[in-house]
Amino acid sequence: MEIEQGQTVLEVAEKIGPGLAKAALTGKVDGDFVDLTYNLEKNCELEIITPKSDDAFHILNHSAAHIMASAVVALFPSARPTIGPAVDEGFYYDFAVETPFSQEDLEKIEAKMEEIIKADTFFVREELTIKEAIEYYKIKEDNKFKVEILEEIEDSNKVSFYSHDNGKFKDLCKGPHVPSTNRIMAVKLLTVSSAFWRGDANRESLQRIYGVAFPTEKELKKHLKMLEEAKKRDHRILGPQLDLFDTADEWGPGMPLIFPKGRTILEVLRNFWEKEQKKAGYEIVQTPHIFKEIVWQTSGHTEYFIENMFPVDLRGELWYVKPMNCPGHMMIYNRRAYSYKELPVRFSEMGTVYRYELSGVLHGLFRIRGFTQDDAHIFMLPSQLEDEIVNVINMVEHFYKTFGFEKWEYFISTKPAKAIGTEEGWEHATNALINAMERVNIPFKIKKGEGAFYGPKIDVDVKDAIGRKWQLSTIQVDFNLPERFGINYLGEDNQKHRPYVIHHVIYGAIERFLAILVEHYEGKMPVWLSPIQVVVIPITDNHVNYAKKVEEEFNKAEIRAKADTSGERMEYKIRQATLNKIPYILNVGDKELESKTIAVRSRGNKVEFGVKIPDFINKILKEIENYQ
Secondary structure, three states: OEOOOOOEHHHHHHHHOOOOOOOOOEEEEOOEEEOOOOEOOOOOEEEOOOOOOOOHHHHHHHHHHHHHHHHHHHHOOOOEEOOOOEEOOEEEEEEEOOOOOOHHHHHHHHHHHHHHHHHOOEOEEEEEEHHHHHHHHHHHOOOHHHHHHHHOOOOOOEEEEEEEOOOOEEEEOOOOOOOEHHHOOEEEEEEEEEEEHHHOOOOOEEEEEEEEEEOOHHHHHHHHHHHHHHHHHOHHHHHHHOOOEEOOOOOOOOOOEEOHHHHHHHHHHHHHHHHHHHHOOOEEOOOOOEEEHHHHHHHOHHHHOHHHOEEEEEOOEEEEEOOOOHHHHHHHHOOOOOEHHHOOEEEEEEEEEEOOOOHHHOEOOOEOOEEEEEEEEEEEOHHHHHHHHHHHHHHHHHHHHHOOOOEEEEEEEOOOOOOOOOHHHHHHHHHHHHHHHHHOOOOEEEEOOOOEOOEOEEEEEEEOOOOOEEEEEEEEEOOHHHHHOOOOEEOOOOOEEOOEEEEEEOOOEHHHHHHHHHHHOOOOOOOOOOOOOEEEEEOOHHHHHHHHHHHHHHHHOOOOEEEOOOOOOHHHHHHHHHHOOOOEEEEEOHHHHHHOEEEEEEOOOEEEEEEEHHHHHHHHHHHHHOOO
16 A cells, blocks of 8 residues: 555554554555654555564564553652563563562552553654753653663664653654554563673663563463463473583583483484484584684684683683684684585584673573584585585474474575675575575575675574474574685686585584473473483382393393382382483382383383383384484
8 A cells, every 4th residue: 555645654554444453553664664653754655564474573562661661660760761672572671770679569560551551542753863862861861771872873863762651651762663552452571580781790780570462362371371381391490300400600600510311311412413414424523612812813703702702811822712613614624625526525513612691691501601512514616505505404304303393484584784795695695595495395484684794594493392482403604704714625627716605503502402302391301312211110129139130131222221229118219200200110029020021100100011121122222213
């Protein structure tokens, strides 16, 4: 629909009638969002964002964050709003307050939000110069946090503000927003926690309120039910309970301890990964944990990533602990001259890296400072790019099916405004990504302009058992490191040429992947991943020796078995094995000793008596072979 000169989007929306989407409606002018009440200066196409649109959830929650901030300021006039974005799980807003918020405060704030929503006032956009905006926050609002943000804005003469509640609340914001407050049909405030300004533990302490908004009450109830389920699966609780790992801060925030059982699972993940890598033609390499400063200057990390790196002073010489494995792979490639006939060359490494993440963003094993990545780099001819992408996609598909995931989505991110490499290179790489996805006949979405500055990429979001999304695999075309490290191959014309490079991960951080699996399976790992696959429990002390012999038989077959020979009662041992979520509990007593059999208790407490040991060993081996 064409919007006439000088006509507001609101006027056009009113003509559309009752079919208007409840979640969000916005227009676009030259690619910039304009909300309903913004008077357009030129004709444009009207874009309706429905509750099912990709941007709808983000816009709805962004607006809810503004409404929450206005409720907080109305109830607590001394509170100073700082930053309040929409996030994948909903929204949050950080406030500088004299006294921390209580649960009662959250209830009051939520009630005030409902009042503002019911008032049904428009979100109104206005523009101020940077100078006017700074004066507004210095004089009228006395908000040093917003002033700090404004003073860092470059290349802009004006900034936009959005107000609602008839102008009672105004906030620095790019937008867009829902047209009016009552478009937020269902909202819930979830938690309040401490945070630091800019995530810096040396800066001001703030209060962060989390919430979520949905177009309908039904969707909100479904989400809240999912959150309750997520609490039961929290890896930060299950990890210590199952004796897998711990992330307590006393020995170093973001530096987890992996216990023997957790290490066993990681070893299974590593072995599976290495087997699949070798099968796909990768050579496994290993690079040091620390390099001289010159390496990171060459790679560009000291220019673009320095705040996330751990420096080490070695007798006056500056070194850095590696935040990425990539430079090492470039140097391994450069150890000799490759001919075009030898390409593609594929390197992979399960390499531990270290990044200084701010303490405010650390979260269990999901966000840590020391972690291990399954990094891989493929050096190839431009003509081989599409085929190699297809190979990686097929590997990704195989991995996720093996781990029991059922749904995942692919996204292709294209060239951003600031990028290196030639237009021809970007076009070739982007088309190769698109063509590869079409060849494997997998749906994908385009994220325009969201590629890295050094190349386009494919990202894969995986849904777990309760519907949460996790961004895992990345397939990245890299124009940067090959250029910086002078990567070449000798072409058919006997001249040096720059190869194309794909950087990819499948697990991402293997520790994070472990945490995701723990939550996905609710700790009930499939047999092939379980650190203890069977536990043998003697009924009395008279059956201990037989239990040990059974344990030995399983271990000989490379099945992870353990005989519980502690002095506890049998019922207690069974309960502990059940709480530890061990797949199979084997009881042995007089009958089993006499017949040389076992009683098998599987998950769900189904018991089978008189099972022959060789038969059950073969059953488990088959389950392991089939990744069950």
